[in-house]
Amino acid sequence: MSSPTGPASGLPVRMPRPRQPGRHRRPEPVAAPEGAPALVLAVPGEPTTVTRNLAEELLSIARSELPGLDARIGYLDGDSEGEYLTLDAVLARTAAERTARYELAVAAGREVAAPAGPVAVVVPLLAGPEASTMRRIRQALVDSHAAAELTDVLGPHPLLAEALHVRLSEAGLSRADRARLFTVTTAADGIVLATVGGEEAVQAAGITGMLLAARLAVPVMAAALDEEGSIASIAEQLRGSGSANLALAPYLIGPEVASDLLETAAKEAGCAFAEPLGAYPAIGKLVLSQYATALGLTPAQAQGAPVH
Numbered sequence: 001m002s003s004p005t006g007p008a009s010g011l012p013v014r015m016p017r018p019r020q021p022g023r024h025r026r027p028e029p030v031a032a033p034e035g036a037p038a039l040v041l042a043v044p045g046e047p048t049t050v051t052r053n054l055a056e057e058l059l060s061i062a063r064s065e066l067p068g069l070d071a072r073i074g075y076l077d078g079d080s081e082g083e084y085l086t087l088d089a090v091l092a093r094t095a096a097e098r099t100a101r102y103e104l105a106v107a108a109g110r111e112v113a114a115p116a117g118p119v120a121v122v123v124p125l126l127a128g129p130e131a132s133t134m135r136r137i138r139q140a141l142v143d144s145h146a147a148a149e150l151t152d153v154l155g156p157h158p159l160l161a162e163a164l165h166v167r168l169s170e171a172g173l174s175r176a177d178r179a180r181l182f183t184v185t186t187a188a189d190g191i192v193l194a195t196v197g198g199e200e201a202v203q204a205a206g207i208t209g210m211l212l213a214a215r216l217a218v219p220v221m222a223a224a225l226d227e228e229g230s231i232a233s234i235a236e237q238l239r240g241s242g243s244a245n246l247a248l249a250p251y252l253i254g255p256e257v258a259s260d261l262l263e264t265a266a267k268e269a270g271c272a273f274a275e276p277l278g279a280y281p282a283i284g285k286l287v288l289s290q291y292a293t294a295l296g297l298t299p300a301q302a303q304g305a306p307v308h
Contacts, residue, residue, distance in 0.1 A: 032068035038094050038120040039071045039291045040087070040148070042137045044130075045255040046077040047084035054254055054279050055125065061284025062291070069288075074122075076136050087122070087137065091144035095119045118149040121294045123287050126153040127160055127251050127277065128204045130197035151290040155251070156204055159282035161211035164193070164249050164274075171274040173247040174216055190243025192234050192269060193222040194262065195251040202230075205251045212249070219243060225257060225265055235269035248273035253283060 039062065043055050052073075059071040072094065074087030085093070098115050105112040124137055134153075141148050154160065168174040173188045191212065195205040205222035213220040219241065223234035235246055248266045254276040266273040277283055 030066065032066050032070070033297070036070070036295065037118045037149070039069060039288070040090055040094065040120045040122045041071070041073050041287060042087050042122050042124045042140070043073055043075050043255055044125065044133050045075070047075045047079075051075075051255045052084065057279040058125070058284040058287055061279075061281055062288040065285060065288050066292075072120075074140070076133070076140070087140035088144040091120055091122070091141065091146040091148050095144070095146035118147050120146065120148040121291045122148050122150045123290045124151070124153050125253050125287075126256065127155045127208075127253055128195050128197055128201040129153055130201055130256060132197075133256070149294050151294045154253075154283065154286045154290065156207035156211075157286060158208075158211055159286055160208045160251070160277065161215060163277045163280040163282050164208070164212050164251065165215050166280060167274040167277060168216075168247060168249055171247075171272065173249075173272055173274055174218075186245070186272070188243075188245050188247035188272070189218050190238035190241075190246045191216065191218060191220040192231060192238065192246060192248045192271065193220055193251050194225050194231060194248055194265060194273075195222060196224060196226045196256050198224055198227060208251065220249075222251065225252075225261055231265040232268045235271060246271035250274065250276040252276045254278050 039059075041055055041059060043051060045051055055073045059073065062071055063069050072090050073084075074090035075084055076087060078084045078086040078089070080086055080089050098119050102112060102115050122137065122141065124134065126133060130153075137150065141150060165174060166176075168188070168191070169176040172186045175187060191209075193205050193209045193212070195201045202222045202224050209220040209222050219238060221234045221238060223230040225231065231248070238246055246269065248262065248269060248271050250262055250273070262273055262276070
């Protein structure tokens with residue numbers, strides 16, 4: 001069984017790499033500061049098996065990068081009680097647990113400071129600024145009555161361009177490495193970068209799209225899946241500028257849209273498509289990066305200085 005704070009039994013758990021001996025060993029990984037707020041991943045949609053596995057894998061990556069991290073999952077369409085909690089319920093429970101720990105410490109006669117600062121840092125599992133989802137996340141923070149801090153979405157970022165490149169190459173729609181002299185006969189010569197969230201999301205996706213275009217040396221144009229005709233229109237623009245073999249690259253983690261929406265959009269545009277970004281390792285690292293940035297963690301703090 002899985003829980004809001006950890007992976008289901010039977011799923012692989014990423015463990016911190018052992019320290020290597022010798023003068024050229026890598027530095028030991030830093031640890032989460034004592035008393036640091038929880039990282040709560042805000043996941044769009046319902047806690048389906050696919051969505052749960054994705055979220056748990058991303059938090060497993062984050063924990064492997066920062067041992068001792070208290071990482072939890074809150075679903076926008078989860079349960080108010082039970083195993084897969086809504087975001088507001090996760091935040092309320094996290095706040096209650098912090099209060100209970102403080103009261104137990106006081107009852108035991110320990111000298112401890114009263115809880116202060118955010119109880120959690122909420123990281124949206126979104127590549128781009130999807131306004132309606134962000135409104136729901138902000139409302140969940142209000143409903144929880146918990147002192148929580150909300151970070152920005154994960155993109156735009158060069159690591160997302162890397163992830164898009166990898167997904168395209170896995171689908172046989174781009175070369176894995178431009179420096180390698182081998183041919184991919186199905187490689188696309190134009191990319192439609194599909195996002196959700198209207199014009200604001202399209203503009204944000206366009207920044208990552210420029211980075212992807214530099215990697216692939218082909219034109220990349222962003223379009224909105226949630227605007228009727230947007231994908232097909234951008235596909236026609238690319239064809240009009242000389243691209244003959246197009247590919248649809250989802251600028252999405254996965255839970256943001258129904259699974260059949262990408263296939264439908266690709267058919268309308270007359271092109272092949274890659275899989276969403278999913279649990280690509282860089283996504284987990286970006287989630288952790290947003291958390292660390294929100295807390296302003298310094299190396300000394302990350303290695304154990306208390307955070308209140």
